[in-house]
């Protein structure tokens with residue numbers, strides 16, 4: 001392989017830039033040319049590709065977002081379009097592609113390899129930490145800390161006004177962000193899609209807490225989950241129970257900002273490892289981290305399996321606030 005390409009795809013996450021930097025410099029240091037693809041698969045299918053030199057990745061290690069831009073691209077779900085994409089890569093002499101993104105982006109990479117033979121390596125780039133086979137994803141730690149900073153502030157008001165606040169965090173269909181944020185902020189309750197929950201449970205738990213004389217302020221962390229509007233419905237239920245609750249949807253604030261030291265180190269390690277695997281002839285894998293060790297996970301496994309939530313974390317939060 002004389003040249004490789006790198007792209008970021010799907011939802012952006014803090015740490016994508018240090019990952020791009022690491023991929024670029026690791027490859028250049030081994031005498032391999034590097035191309036950047038703008039806007040993920042949207043840029044690939046129109047040939048929005050440029051050569052990355054070492055200076056292009058100067059001063060980006062500390063920056064949130066992605067200098068390569070990101071996008072969602074429906075057209076890439078069409079196999080004909082994926083064949084056209086492979087031709088574009090070949091025209092540029094690109095012998096391998098590194099895709100930084102979530103499970104959707106990694107699915108696209110897997111299909112590209114299977115249908116066209118272009119070697120692909122994935123890197124887990126998402127704040128949600130919902131990718132099977134890796135303990136951690138690039139951007140998760142930053143999002144966790146951003147959410148915590150916001151919730152600590154909200155708690156000040158919750159205490160001053162003796163109010164309950166329902167704080168909604170991101171995570172799509174998973175509760176990985178919510179469970180860790182919940183433990184770290186000392187939440188009174190954590191609501192995640194993986195654990196069955198009814199509005200009655202909420203009323204019951206809060207009534208119990210009041211009966212125990214625990215005061216009437218508190219933070220309930222709610223994962224955005226697959227049911228839009230859940231957080232507002234919970235607030236209405238509390239209203240019915242005679243308890244006013246504030247609602248705060250943290251939203252996209254969680255996706256931005258300078259990556260934490262942890263995410264920068266993770267992104268740097270995984271980026272360089274992705275190049276090593278690609279140049280060693282590997283393909284159709286994601287490079288992740290398991291028990292603090294860099295590991296390769298088949299992309300097929302990622303597509304077929306859901307990363308389980310650690311239920312002990314949710315129980316721990318309940319134990320610790322008693």
Ligand code: ADP
Pocket residue numbers: 009010011041071072073074075076077078101102103104105106107108109111126
């Ligand atoms: P993420 O990568 O963050 O999970 P998405 O699920 O939106 O984000 O996927 C990002 C992009 O990856 C999609 O817009 C599409 O271009 C590509 N992709 C996702 N799923 C598929 C699929 N089943 N087949 C081909 N490409 C896909």
